[in-house]
Amino acid sequence: MQRWLKVLFFLLIVRPLIIFVIGLNVFHRERLPRRGPHVLVANHNSHLDTLVLMSLFPLRDLARVRPVAAADYFLANRWLAWFSTRVLDIIPIHRDGHVGRDLMADCHEALAAGDILILFPEGSRGIPETMQPLKKGIFHLLKESAEIPLTPVMLRGLGRALPKGEALLVPRNCDVAVGEQMHVDNDCAVFMSSLEAAFEALVEQCRASAWFDKW
Amino acid sequence: MFEIAPHVETVVIAILGLLCLASLTRIFLDQRRPAQDNLELKQRIRSWWWMLGLLFVVLLSSRNAGIVFFACLSYLALKEFFSIVPTRLVDRRVLFWAYLAIPMQYLWVWHDWYGMFSVFVPVYVFLFLPVRMLLLGDSVGFIRAAGVIHWMVMLAIYSISHLAALLTLPVLNPAAGYLGPVLFVLFITQFNDVCQYVWGKQIGKRAILPKVSPNKTWGGFLGGVMTVTLCAGMAGPYLTGMSWPLSLAAGAIIAVCGFFGDVVISSVKRDLNIKDTGQLIPGHGGILDRLDSIIYTAPIFFHFYRYVAY
Numbered sequence: 001m002q003r004w005l006k007v008l009f010f011l012l013i014v015r016p017l018i019i020f021v022i023g024l025n026v027f028h029r030e031r032l033p034r035r036g037p038h039v040l041v042a043n044h045n046s047h048l049d050t051l052v053l054m055s056l057f058p059l060r061d062l063a064r065v066r067p068v069a070a071a072d073y074f075l076a077n078r079w080l081a082w083f084s085t086r087v088l089d090i091i092p093i094h095r096d097g098h099v100g101r102d103l104m105a106d107c108h109e110a111l112a113a114g115d116i117l118i119l120f121p122e123g124s125r126g127i128p129e130t131m132q133p134l135k136k137g138i139f140h141l142l143k144e145s146a147e148i149p150l151t152p153v154m155l156r157g158l159g160r161a162l163p164k165g166e167a168l169l170v171p172r173n174c175d176v177a178v179g180e181q182m183h184v185d186n187d188c189a190v191f192m193s194s195l196e197a198a199f200e201a202l203v204e205q206c207r208a209s210a211w212f213d214k215w
Numbered sequence: 216m217f218e219i220a221p222h223v224e225t226v227v228i229a230i231l232g233l234l235c236l237a238s239l240t241r242i243f244l245d246q247r248r249p250a251q252d253n254l255e256l257k258q259r260i261r262s263w264w265w266m267l268g269l270l271f272v273v274l275l276s277s278r279n280a281g282i283v284f285f286a287c288l289s290y291l292a293l294k295e296f297f298s299i300v301p302t303r304l305v306d307r308r309v310l311f312w313a314y315l316a317i318p319m320q321y322l323w324v325w326h327d328w329y330g331m332f333s334v335f336v337p338v339y340v341f342l343f344l345p346v347r348m349l350l351l352g353d354s355v356g357f358i359r360a361a362g363v364i365h366w367m368v369m370l371a372i373y374s375i376s377h378l379a380a381l382l383t384l385p386v387l388n389p390a391a392g393y394l395g396p397v398l399f400v401l402f403i404t405q406f407n408d409v410c411q412y413v414w415g416k417q418i419g420k421r422a423i424l425p426k427v428s429p430n431k432t433w434g435g436f437l438g439g440v441m442t443v444t445l446c447a448g449m450a451g452p453y454l455t456g457m458s459w460p461l462s463l464a465a466g467a468i469i470a471v472c473g474f475f476g477d478v479v480i481s482s483v484k485r486d487l488n489i490k491d492t493g494q495l496i497p498g499h500g501g502i503l504d505r506l507d508s509i510i511y512t513a514p515i516f517f518h519f520y521r522y523v524a525y
């Protein structure tokens with residue numbers, strides 16, 4: 001039942017919206033993982049980010065793709081919580097950590113079950129087209145199981161279509177650049193800087209990216 | 216629904232026949248040389264099937280469907296422009312209003328209100344958008360943003376809406392119906408692209424605009440203009456209400472304007488340092504890569520036709 005809700009939501013609402021209102025230029029689609037366990041890490045500028053990333057997967061694989069999202073935001077009220085858990089099928093993260101057990105227990109469980117996780121290491125959406133410093137959660141998630149690969153994905157333009165704090169969606173095409181698969185390093189600092197470098201390299205692949213900085 | 220004028224029917228069947236021929240040739244090539252990678256050719260031909268299939272189904276079904284179809288083309292073209300050109304983050308709301316100009320402009324077309332149709336974008340939208348911008352209160356980059364946004368609106372909405380306007384002109388040649396003039400300008404423009412390319416390959420030597428488009432040559436340009444003029448002279452009386460001398464002139468105008476539309480969009484891409492404007496049409500690129508010549512030929516042909524034939 002839950003699986004059908006998710007598939008129907010993407011088939012009837014998200015995909016038509018993304019085709020007609022957004023329009024994606026995907027670079028290196030073939031690098032997307034076919035099966036889990038796998039972690040997609042992406043920059044975060046808009047609520048559309050999650051939907052766009054999930055829509056890149058074929059419908060039959062969709063049940064395996066699960067966004068990791070902040071519990072304090074996505075479980076804030078009953079309706080949003082129903083939508084987040086029943087339709088999007090998020091893995092809630094309790095950012096304030098009051099739960100008292102391993103913050104990432106649910107993520108580990110999902111990875112063990114072979115899911116593909118979507119993680120935004122910037123934490124929150126921030127200013128459009130500007131990278132914020134990456135948080136180290138991704139390192140802690142994977143340091144015990146270094147064999148699980150991760151793939152960086154750069155999203156450009158979604159922060160202009162629907163930025164943080166705006167309700168008006170303005171149509172525009174967006175770029176999605178998929179990077180090469182990587183693994184966690186033993187050293188946290190080395191890993192974080194290589195991840196940041198991977199994101200920077202992906203910016204170059206996006207269309208007309210140079211202009212954003214000038215204006 | 217589906218009352219097809221005889222000349223339009225012939226043209227549609229001929230085009231579909233050409234597409235079949237292209238597909239068969241592709242399959243033949245694949246079997247002769249299986250080692251060679253024909254993916255791009257395959258994508259291109261498949262996209263042509265989709266584009267022409269959609270165009271024919273929509274245009275043949277009704278005049279209003281055609282108007283909605285061209286409005287959608289304007290929308291996709293404008294979206295593609297706004298995604299590649301630099302705009303300020305603060306102008307999001309201005310862009311939203313620019314999108315709203317699309318249903319308005321096509322409403323005038325549908326209403327057959329020629330006066331409003333021809334001044335709405337160049338006068339009212341032109342004056343309104345900067346006002347909406349100044350209400351945002353950010354004057355850094357104001358001139359550039361106002362200029363860029365209006366240019367995009369003119370190209371994507373105003374120019375393309377002339378295709379829809381051609382559908383609403385009174386029918387002069389009953390054998391070609393209301394679709395004749397639109398098919399004429401669409402196919403002559405497309406044929407011009409092909410001719411300029413083929414002539415350029417055959418006899419092209421001196422570059423015509425070396426800094427913008429190194430592949431465009433004088434040979435290609437002149438060969439294209441002459442071939443297209445001759446063909447338009449023959450196709451004009453068949454599909455439109457023009458006599459053959461006027462059709463020759465229309466052909467020459469379309470050939471020259473199509474060339475300029477092509478290189479204008481090339482210059483935009485060159486300035487932004489991108490190869491194509493999007494990925495909407497596999498094997499072709501973005502919708503602007505396909506509409507580049509039409510943006511110039513549609514309004515110019517419309518006014519020529521409206522002036523000489525009515």
